[in-house]
Amino acid sequence: MKKPIAAVTADTLLADMKPINQKMADYAPRPLLNALGKAGLLPVILAYDDYADPEEFVETFDALVIPGGPNPSPRFYGEEPLWCIGPTYEKRDIFEIRLIKACLKMGKPILGICRGMQILNVALGGTLWQDMPSQNPKAFIQHMQKAPGNIATHYVEINKESRLHDILGDGLYVNSRHREGIKKLAPSLKEAARARDGIIEAVESRDNELVAAVQWHPENMEDGVMDPLFRAFADRIIRLK
Template sequence: MGRLIGITADVYLGATDVINQKLMDFVPRPLVDGVIAAGGIPVGLPNLPVDKVNQLIENLDGIIFPGGPDIDPSFMGQEPIPELGVTNRNRDLFEIALIRTAVAKKIPIFGICRGAEMIDVALGGTLYQDLGSQYSGKLIQHKQQAPGDQPTHFVRVDFNSRLYKSIGDNVFVNSRHHQAIKSVANGLKVVATASDGVIEAIENDDASIQAVQWHPENLWKKDSQQLTMLRNFVERTDIKVI
């Protein structure tokens, strides 16, 4: 049997045409297909009350935290700035509890875009609520106008990282974010950056925690490096210890 890989759901905050459904939980299909191609069995995880997290996590081998809305800055002890976008505090609470529980139980986790930011915040790091207004350096374009399945900028990857072993260096990636990691949580390290210095990937020493700012789910069909990265994550779930 393949490894069971949970994917946390985003929430469509409006009503849909599907059976008059409101607050619909959904996971991105390209990521579902990517996990299957990487050898895992994807399992969608709807946002649940925090007290259900321990029970939920028992049967999972790994968890992916994908993209989504901005993160509530109160979890960093900050007030919202005017440039902050839509947030969903309920999803934040669920994912923070899930991240902390997974780390405590040594269940491998992987973050994508917001997921990278959420992992950092859950473990004690901070974000730029808005790169454009808060970053002190000169920025490249991080919210691309090109289609999402096309790469638009390069990232440099630390030679000594597990990420380097998966994808190498000078990797061409896509980009659609206006938030980003500012200070890295204890136990994590920066393993990739854009040419402007913006953090593009983090991991811990054994890569049981790894996260990237770009969207490999939209690139893996044309870029074997991105599929290798997902496959290596699925393979790491074999080391789970509970």
């Protein structure tokens, strides 16, 4: 059986890469590619092209994976950037927003991870906390963890009515590397999990099985604890093909 193709959107290294003097290098996280491959998918890295529309890529893959990365630019949800936020890269924002809309129009599954969940929410009409420590006093949990990135540091409670509950159960400890968070949830999404301070940690589509996203980094967690998440994504692609 031919493996489904999962396109992973690339980040762009804005600084020079020494010693080969490579500039504007495109890349994706190796642990994520490995996790998708282990689940039975064929991962390919998808970089934006200044000479092609994002929609032109959609027929070349079966599902879209949007990994972590820099802050989505606040202008895409109608705000000005705060001093405290990190770097943004609008070319990636535009590329992913248009890919998301094209995939939904063509009925192709989407998995968002960390930034991927945030840009998904923005693409569908939601908003973000740009910097939870300064903007949201209720966010008392350390979401930008100081522990090594592969270590699970805080608990998430999973909605019993969600598809995620069928995959991961009532809840679990996850890693956490984000300062942004969902402020207003997009109308077409529903929450699937929350942290104990109320921050949304996972979302799903209200209407179908096309969309799933988590705020943590499942590709970095240890002991195969997130294997069921990636297998469920692969199974969903196969069912919808």
